[in-house]
Amino acid sequence: MHLADASVQPGNPVGTGGFLAAADRALGLLVEIPAALLVLAEIALLLASVIARYVFHTPLVWGDELASMMFLWLSMLGAVVALRRGEHMRMTALLSRVSPQARAFIDVLTIAASIAFMFMVFPHALEYAEEEAVVSTAALEISNAWRASAWPVGMGLMLLTGVLRLTRVATLKQAVSSLALVALIVGVFYLASPILMTLGKVNLIIFFVGVVAVNVFLGVPIAFGFALATFGYLALTTHTPLVVMVGRMDEGMSHMILLAVPMFIFLGMLIEMTGMARAMIGFLASLLGHVRGGLSYVLIGAMYLVSGISGSKIADMAAVAPALFPEMQKRGSKPGDLAALLSATGAQTETIPPSIVLITIGSVTGVSIAALFTGGLLPAAALGLVLGFIVWRRSRKQDLQGLVRATRKEILRTLWIALPAIVLPFLIRAAVVEGVATATEVSTIGIAYSVIAGLLLYRQFDWSRLPKMLVDTATLSGAIIFIVGAATAMAWGLTQSGFSRDLAALMTQIPGGTVGFLLVSIVAFAILGSVLEGIPAIVLFGPLLFPIAHAVGVHEVHYAMVVILAMSLGLFAPPFGVGFYGACAISKVDPDEAIPYMWGYLVALAIGTVIIALVPWISIGFL
Incomplete structure (x- = not known):
């Protein structure tokens, strides 16, 4: 799920006290404070842009340029904090099955692998910044070095952070042996370069299948696994200047639409902090709490509402579960069933706007964000119905004795309390569709609305939590955006190799025409979702497959819904899906206890996804 400290190991880590520990704490403050301030600055700038354009009709012509510049710094500093905290996305399903001693060493090895990439790419990041120094920005008319220097600074800080993290979690023996092993592997690849140069497209399998798979399954953070494979492929099998890789990563991380990621992550945290999520849950419970399986239906509905305004699926589940479980x-619900249903609703609600996955898919494929926001509502509702059917079957014998139906007065009271929260998703969508704000800016309207609602209506606003929320926003954003950058560079390498042409030729020859293409896509993205999670798979394969989908007659919005739902099946399915283990952790349930209940929900979700694939109207009927 996420990189965790290797706490079970013999001996003492190198830097548990003294100078190294103090240096690590100082570095943490040095990076976290600017990252938090950058989140605040982005919110203020984007909100000012909306007000200037829509209210005063005088757009800030330099606004996007400054926002883009700050966003790259925010992403790089956030990635540094994520590395220090061990919160870069990674796959840990296989690691959990090895002995504590083996896991401790593998954890140290993954840090060493990340250090190796940053060490090798740092000179090229510096070169990239030097090249950009001669370019002047269009609106601000300043050197682009102010922006591009985020690369050498970010990589240098990550390199230092990686070394300090290694001293914090590893013994001297583990640190030395892991670094030596990584250096040996890099050296073997370097010596094999003359042979690799002659292998042609076989190198695609070696690097983009073999190296990526080994990294991912060992638990190397996904972004660094992608980056290592791409760096190795370009350095050892082509004559491409490696500064180009930094440029491609920069390009992937510079889509303005991705600025919505930190904004919506912070909005989701605000909604939980101000009590708006709890108010929505209370209203739904007053409607359905008295029927068999009523609170399970409330869980499905609450996840539908909360997912539309939060940036993290884990945050969605954490906001809903404690209020209901x-x-x-x-009332007799089994803990394993609760965890399974929570995981299933996580998969069900991936297409609800303004989902970060929707924003990402729009940024890398060029599909209209407004169209994706419109198309995502009904597919999630359809999957909610199939999950409701499973709930109905499993709760037919539930004992309703002692349950009291809420009176009309109580329902109206909870509706009145929840109304400001219920309005928010519709306000966000209307602002985008009506042109008040872009998909990037609209989150700031939601943030301003939530602050006002928390202060004046719900009277629940904990100022002391804001610094942590800002740092957490930067951390999660950095982890996500760095994956996007690494996957963009990897996709560029695949495209330059001719892989995209070969893939297009293969996919267009699938028997069954459009239906066959969609069914194969469901299977492929379900597998990718279980291994890579949603965003990396989207960034890597979206630009390759969406043109093919268009060529075989599949509407882009329809294909986006099918792809997202297929990936969510893998993301929330045992044994590899990290979303499933996240739901179990939030529910405080052993995964083995939840797995037997999970299969019924997964079958229902799979059937629902196939129906959505076969009935395009569900996705595009309201466009």
Whole structure:
């Protein structure tokens, strides 16, 4: 799920005290404070841009340029904090099955692998910044070095952070042996370069299948696994200047639409902090709490509402589960069933706007964000119905004795309390569709609305939590955006090799025409979702497959919904899906206890996804 400290190991880590520990704490403050301030600055700038354009009709012509410049710094500093905290996305399903001693060493080895990439790419990041120094920005008319220097600074800080992290979690023996092993592997690849040069497209399998698979399954953070494979492929099998890789990563991380990622992550945290999520849940519970399986239906509905305004699926689940699970267990629900249903609703709600996955897919494929926001509502509702059917079957014998139906007065009271929260998703969507704000800017309207609602209506606004929320926003954003950059560079390498042409030729020859293409896509993205999670798979394969989908007659929005739902199946399915383990962690349930209940929900979701694939109207009927 995420990189965790290797706490079970013999001996003492190198830097548990003294100078190294103090240096690590100082570095943390040095990076976290500017990252938090950058989040605040981006919110203020984007909101000012909306007000200047829509209210005063005088757009800030330099606004996007400054926002883009700050965003790259925010992403790089956020990636540094994520590395220090061990929160870069990674796959840990296989690591959990090895002995504590083996896992401890593999954890150290993954840090060493990340250090190796940053060490090798740092000179090229510096070269990239030097090249950009001669370019002047169009609106601000300043050197682009102010922006591009985020690369050498970010890589240098990550390199230093990686070394300090290694001293914090590893013994001297582990640190030395892991660095030596990584150096040996790099040296072997370097010596094999003359042979690799002669292998042609076989190198695609060696690097983009073999190297990526080994990195991912060992638990190397996904972004660094992609980056290592791409760096190795370009350095050892082509004559491409490696500064180009930094440029491609920069290009991937510079889409303005991706600025919505930190904004919506922070908005999701605000909604939880101000009590708006709890108010929505209370209203739904007053409607359905008295029927068999009523709170399970409330869970499905609450995830539908909360997912539309949060940036993290884990945050969505964490906002809903604590408010519902205690009462559900009192009514006889099995803990394993609760965790399984929570995981299934995570998969169900991936297409609800303004989903970060929707924003990402729009940024890398060029599909209209407004169209994706419109098309995502009904597919999630359809999957909610199939999950509701499973809930109905499993709750037919539930004992309703002692449950009291809420009166009309109570329902109206909870509706009145929840109304400001319920309005928010519709306000966000309307602002985008009506042209008040772009998909990047609209989150700031939601943030301003949530602050006002929290202060004046719900009277629940904990100022002391804001610094942590800002740092957490930068951290998660950095982890996500760095994956996008690494996957963009990897996709560029694949395209330059001719892989995209070969893939297009193969996919267009699939029997069954459009239906065959969609069914194969469901299977492929379900597998990718279980291994890579949603965003990396989207960034890597979206630009390759969406043109093919268009060529075989599949509407881009329809294909986006099918792809996202297929990936969510893999993301929330055992044994590899990290979303499933996240749901179990939030539910405080052993995964083995939840797995038997999970299969029924997964079958229902799979059937629902196939129906959505076969009935395009569900995705594009309201466009």
